[in-house]
Amino acid sequence: MALISLKGIERIFHQGELEIEILKGIDIEIEKGEFIAIMGASGSGKSTLMYIIGCLDSPTSGSYLLDGRDVSSLDDDELSRLRNQRLGFIFQSFYLIPYLNVLENVLIPTLYSPETGNFKDRAGALLKEVDLGERMQFLPSELSGGQKQRVAIVRSLINDPEIVLADEPTGQLDSKSSRQVMEILSRLNRQGKTIILVTHDPETASFANRRIFLQDGRITAQ
Amino acid sequence: MDALLLNRELFIVSVVKALWQNPARTLFALSAISLGIASLVFIVAAIQGSNRQAQSIIQLLGPNSIFVRSGFGDKSSVRRLTYRIDLKDLENLKHIYGIRAASYLLLKQKRISVESEARNAYAVAAARNFLDVFDYRPYKGRFFYPREYSSFPKICIIGTELAKYFFGSSNPLGRKIKVSRTTFTIVGVFAPKGKLPSGKSLDDRLIIPIKSYRKFVEPEYRRIFAIKLKLEPYADYDHVVSMVKQVMAKRHSKDDFVVITPETVRKFLNIFNWTLSLYLGLASLVALFISGFVMSNIFFINVKVRAWEIGIRRAIGATRQAIIWQFVAEALTVSIAGAAAGSIIGFMSIKWITPMLGIPTVYPMKSLVLAIAFSSVTGLLSVLMPARAASRLNMVSALKSRL
Ligand SMILES: Nc1ncnc2c1ncn2[C@@H]1O[C@H](COP(=O)(O)OP(=O)(O)OP(=O)(O)O)[C@@H](O)[C@H]1O
Numbered sequence: 150m151a152l153i154s155l156k157g158i159e160r161i162f163h164q165g166e167l168e169i170e171i172l173k174g175i176d177i178e179i180e181k182g183e184f185i186a187i188m189g190a191s192g193s194g195k196s197t198l199m200y201i202i203g204c205l206d207s208p209t210s211g212s213y214l215l216d217g218r219d220v221s222s223l224d225d226d227e228l229s230r231l232r233n234q235r236l237g238f239i240f241q242s243f244y245l246i247p248y249l250n251v252l253e254n255v256l257i258p259t260l261y262s263p264e265t266g267n268f269k270d271r272a273g274a275l276l277k278e279v280d281l282g283e284r285m286q287f288l289p290s291e292l293s294g295g296q297k298q299r300v301a302i303v304r305s306l307i308n309d310p311e312i313v314l315a316d317e318p319t320g321q322l323d324s325k326s327s328r329q330v331m332e333i334l335s336r337l338n339r340q341g342k343t344i345i346l347v348t349h350d351p352e353t354a355s356f357a358n359r360r361i362f363l364q365d366g367r368i369t370a371q
Numbered sequence: 372m373d374a375l376l377l378n379r380e381l382f383i384v385s386v387v388k389a390l391w392q393n394p395a396r397t398l399f400a401l402s403a404i405s406l407g408i409a410s411l412v413f414i415v416a417a418i419q420g421s422n423r424q425a426q427s428i429i430q431l432l433g434p435n436s437i438f439v440r441s442g443f444g445d446k447s448s449v450r451r452l453t454y455r456i457d458l459k460d461l462e463n464l465k466h467i468y469g470i471r472a473a474s475y476l477l478l479k480q481k482r483i484s485v486e487s488e489a490r491n492a493y494a495v496a497a498a499r500n501f502l503d504v505f506d507y508r509p510y511k512g513r514f515f516y517p518r519e520y521s522s523f524p525k526i527c528i529i530g531t532e533l534a535k536y537f538f539g540s541s542n543p544l545g546r547k548i549k550v551s552r553t554t555f556t557i558v559g560v561f562a563p564k565g566k567l568p569s570g571k572s573l574d575d576r577l578i579i580p581i582k583s584y585r586k587f588v589e590p591e592y593r594r595i596f597a598i599k600l601k602l603e604p605y606a607d608y609d610h611v612v613s614m615v616k617q618v619m620a621k622r623h624s625k626d627d628f629v630v631i632t633p634e635t636v637r638k639f640l641n642i643f644n645w646t647l648s649l650y651l652g653l654a655s656l657v658a659l660f661i662s663g664f665v666m667s668n669i670f671f672i673n674v675k676v677r678a679w680e681i682g683i684r685r686a687i688g689a690t691r692q693a694i695i696w697q698f699v700a701e702a703l704t705v706s707i708a709g710a711a712a713g714s715i716i717g718f719m720s721i722k723w724i725t726p727m728l729g730i731p732t733v734y735p736m737k738s739l740v741l742a743i744a745f746s747s748v749t750g751l752l753s754v755l756m757p758a759r760a761a762s763r764l765n766m767v768s769a770l771k772s773r774l
């Protein structure tokens with residue numbers, strides 16, 4: 150059974166009188182351990198789809214099974230728990246909390262985790278792995294874009310999720326930093342994480358094992 | 372919440388740093404709440420102070436006694452203070468059934484001097500039972516012997532403040548003191564009686580036996596300032612009071628005299644206190660309400676500005692409750708800091724303002740608890756709606772709000 154199974158996912162936005170159908174019936178299956186890139190032009194609905202997979206948004210219709218479980222049956226607290234424990238997020242604009250230092254930012258997901266443990270040591274080890282061992286007390290404003298994104302990656306990993314969702318993770322980075330970030334994601338994938346990458350950039354997408362294309366709210370090529 | 376408690380340290384750090392991040396906003400919320408709390412603290416002090424004042428007036432009057440003070444006739448002649456009651460009134464009141472003792476207060480401000488040192492102070496005439504009825508107690512030396520009330524000895528007893536003024540720490544007994552042009556010998560010092568509600572001390576007075584007073588200080592004394600009556604323990608207090616009023620009314624108009632009893636003082640001050648509490652209580656509630664409103668708005672701004680932060684926290688697993696707790700904790704931190712700052716401001720205004728109002732200065736320590744309680748409640752109530760709004764933000768649009 151697939152880790153993620155989407156069937157007939159539709160997403161309609163209402164803007165006043167207007168109904169805009171962004172996703173017009175998406176069917177995808179993603180297996181555990183896959184590294185998949187969702188591609189498409191700007192405005193094609195890639196992020197919208199990722200938010201649905203990430204349980205940040207819910208589809209207007211269609212079914213979404215995660216590990217065989219119908220996500221629509223979960224309440225808000227259960228969805229929060231699911232995002233906290235099983236999903237990790239990386240965004241184009243990092244979303245590091247500006248008043249917290251690197252270590253604190255990385256530890257924020259543990260604030261919402263029922264687990265106890267020595268998260269500080271874990272955070273330190275993960276930060277070392279992405280060459281940020283010396284920057285734990287820095288504020289986000291004192292970091293370069295590439296460093297910020299690596300902090301965000303560590304944050305997404307702190308609760309050891311199975312799935313990492315990345316929406317244009319290299320969108321604000323130069324090519325060298327982009328490559329670094331993508332190499333980290335590849336390594337994570339080799340270590341067994343399922344990676345779902347959203348990008349319009351073919352070079353970035355080339356790190357994935359599978360690519361799907363969105364156009365006019367439908368998947369046009371697999 | 373359980374998860375937040377497990378990571379208490381990070382939670383607290385996050386709350387404090389969030390407030391620190393925008394000092395202007397935090398300071399604004401803080402000053403709003405602290406001004407509300409300051410007025411609350413001040414009001415508690417004012418009420419306690421006036422209560423204490425009531426107690427001291429009642430104590431001064433003594434239990435089971437009635438004070439009849441002269442009025443000053445109709446209001447137009449206020450500046451020419453001529454007393455309206457006299458010794459005939461005392462004679463009449465003395466015979467009311469239930470009265471054990473009666474005496475009168477006759478006094479005049481005089482120039483008092485010791486050698487080259489001089490100042491103005493009240494010279495008080497002491498009739499035979501004056502010291503007893505007015506509850507004077509010896510402190511040093513002696514009071515007057517019975518025969519000294521019927522001869523004209525040039526002796527006096529003085530209050531502790533007067534003693535201190537003229538003689539410092541040296542012994543005043545046996546020393547000479549001049550009242551106008553007559554020299555008296557000090558034979559005693561009376562125990563401190565404290566202050567009048569007006570703040571005037573009762574201990575910078577000088578007491579002279581009545582005949583000497585009439586001969587050497589002030590010959591005209593038919594008119595007197597006040598009469599004090601002491602009741603028998605078995606007397607029906609209210610009945611005696613109404614009799615006193617009746618007897619006085621026979622010779623006087625209503626403006627001529629005031630009957631003061633511990634009960635009337637208590638009643639008056641009760642009403643005064645009640646009105647004060649109500650009025651000031653309302654004022655401080657309004658102040659707290661306004662500060663709550665200001666704080667609420669600041670938190671709404673906070674939620675709006677930090678929407679994306681809420682979005683990312685939700686994305687990485689914060690429940691709605693966790694978001695609410697975060698803002699509640701921020702508000703409570705501001706509230707408690709505000710309670711502290713407000714108490715300091717309140718205590719400072721007590722120090723500076725109550726003397727101007729003629730209220731005894733009291734520092735109400737209990738109001739510290741009240742301050743924390745009230746500011747916490749205000750903080751909680753004012754953050755409730757913004758925190759709820761924060762917890763209900765749409766995650767995706769919250770995240771996008773940064774761009
Ligand atoms: N809440 C919303 N209400 C109305 N329209 C929306 C909403 N969210 C997204 N859209 C619209 O849906 C379309 C797809 O948006 P989405 O962000 O998914 O595109 P995308 O493929 O990620 O594009 P990009 O590459 O520019 O990030 C856009 O036209 C956008 O304007």
Ligand SMILES: [Mg+2]
Binds near residue numbers: 195196197316
């Ligand atoms: Mg997008």
